[in-house]
Amino acid sequence: MKIPQHKTALLVVDMQHDFTKPGGKAYYEMTEQMLKTYPEKINKMREKGVLIVPIYTIHDHDKPVNPELTRMAKATLSPETGGELMDERIPIDPVHDIIWRKYAASAFFKTNLDEVLREHGVQNVLVCGVKTNVCCRATATDAASHGFYAFMVSDMIATNTPELSQFHLDEMTKYFAKALDSDEVFRRLDAGTF
Template sequence: MNNSALIVVDMVYDFTNPEGLVYYPQNKLILPKIKQVIDYCRNKDMLIIFLQHCYRKGKFDKNLINMRPNCIEGSGGEMIDPVLEVDEKKDYVIKKRRYSGFFGTDLDLVLRENHIANTVIVGTKTNCCIRATVTDAYYLDYKPIVIRECVATNSDVVNEVHLTDIEKYFGEVVSMEEFFGRLEKGDL
């Protein structure tokens, strides 16, 4: 059994589509790369988990006080970008309301039930959701691995600063080529 899982963070309409409420062009650019990684991982029978940023419609959420409303349940903005093709029979979709995919969700339970040791993380908002999910994965004794070409935020400089910190303090940052090579060798 594979002890690694691919975690796709918040690749939802509001972030990835030019009509989305918090769209950044960088998110659209990483979509095909994430799709390529998902397809590769599926061929290797790796567990795939989609984290879906989603706020309840008409309900208070303190995150929405200081930011533009986005990813509201039922708006379509919370829907995973269709380019990524969720396999409803095998993949998990976990809704979240905070930056970390672990906070207030059953992500840790799903990973433990599937005997996962390595969390391969891709998706959006390197400075918020990626960083928080990586940090919590590290504190929960998973090995976080971030694929460099498959994460983004609204600033390339901010993206690089957070990748540097992630690599220094919490886990690994690898290229797609390195990731594919390690999968082929059975190193993940």
Template sequence: MTGPHGTAFSGRVGWGSRPALLVIDMVRAYTAPGGPFELPEPGPALAACAELVDTARAGGHPVLWTVVRYASGLADGGLFVRKVPALAAFAEDADGGWGEIARPLKPQSGEPMVVKQYASAFFATSLASTLAAAGVDTVVACGVSTSGCVRASATDALQHGFRPQVVHQACADRTPELHAANLADLDAKYADVVDLDDALARLRGD
């Protein structure tokens, strides 16, 4: 990075030898018409996620998924559901099926599903232990939203000693401006933001 801060930011953490793909909250609430978090154009990010999933599977790399889920009455939602009332759509007794993984994505048997109540996939979950036990050193992140759960999960991946690689075409947010600004800041401080083609090549072992 050039400018008043010189080279203070935007170093590279790079790829290790054992990547895993983390598909973050890519559920119907973001992709289906009328969803509580409906994105303006979810199609490209959804297609990019599907391509990453297929390539990771073909390469024998772990694929892990996250969803947000709350008990009936939101007793485990804490202050987060007060700050973001629309999260009530993820209560176990909510109508609409908004918490279902968006098609054409479909987790396979044996692929861990991380159920969380907050933004980060690492907060109060077993994700870090699961990745460590599998020998994973690199977390390839895709999903939604860029400014929320993707950002929080990538930041926590770094803090847990994993190399976060955020695939920019495979993430999306409620506005293009939020998406771009958060990718820029992630790339400056917490993760490597990478191109889809580069991530696919790495997962293929090219």
């Protein structure tokens, strides 16, 4: 079977209940605002030939965590809590999308995601989801480290506050992953540069 080719992939990071639902362990109002247009933007990118990669995390119960951290990894995305479930507002095509589990902040860490993306012809990696300053930043940094052109979609990414998100987008644009909004993504897709 021939593997479908895509020049660009959208990595949708950790859009799970602990982050997206009011009352979730790491829910922020910024995420709710972002979700209002999320499905439409993901579907439009899919229609324009972008490979959609919904990425989820489930923390293992026995994973050692430094007890000196102020926010322990076990606090979110634990199995069988409901917080680990993908948000139903995220449009997933189980036939064409690549649904990916990650085990650390970066979706590339100890996985073969880079190989899978290359098999699909991916050159450009767009990162969106939560949190801008944690898993999205780690994933975008590693995408660049693996030789992809990395981008962070500024209106499809969120964290505690818009100001914190913008700080990290500005920093990433300097070094690893240019921040751009979805309108610019669509312009580049239409122009054939993505």
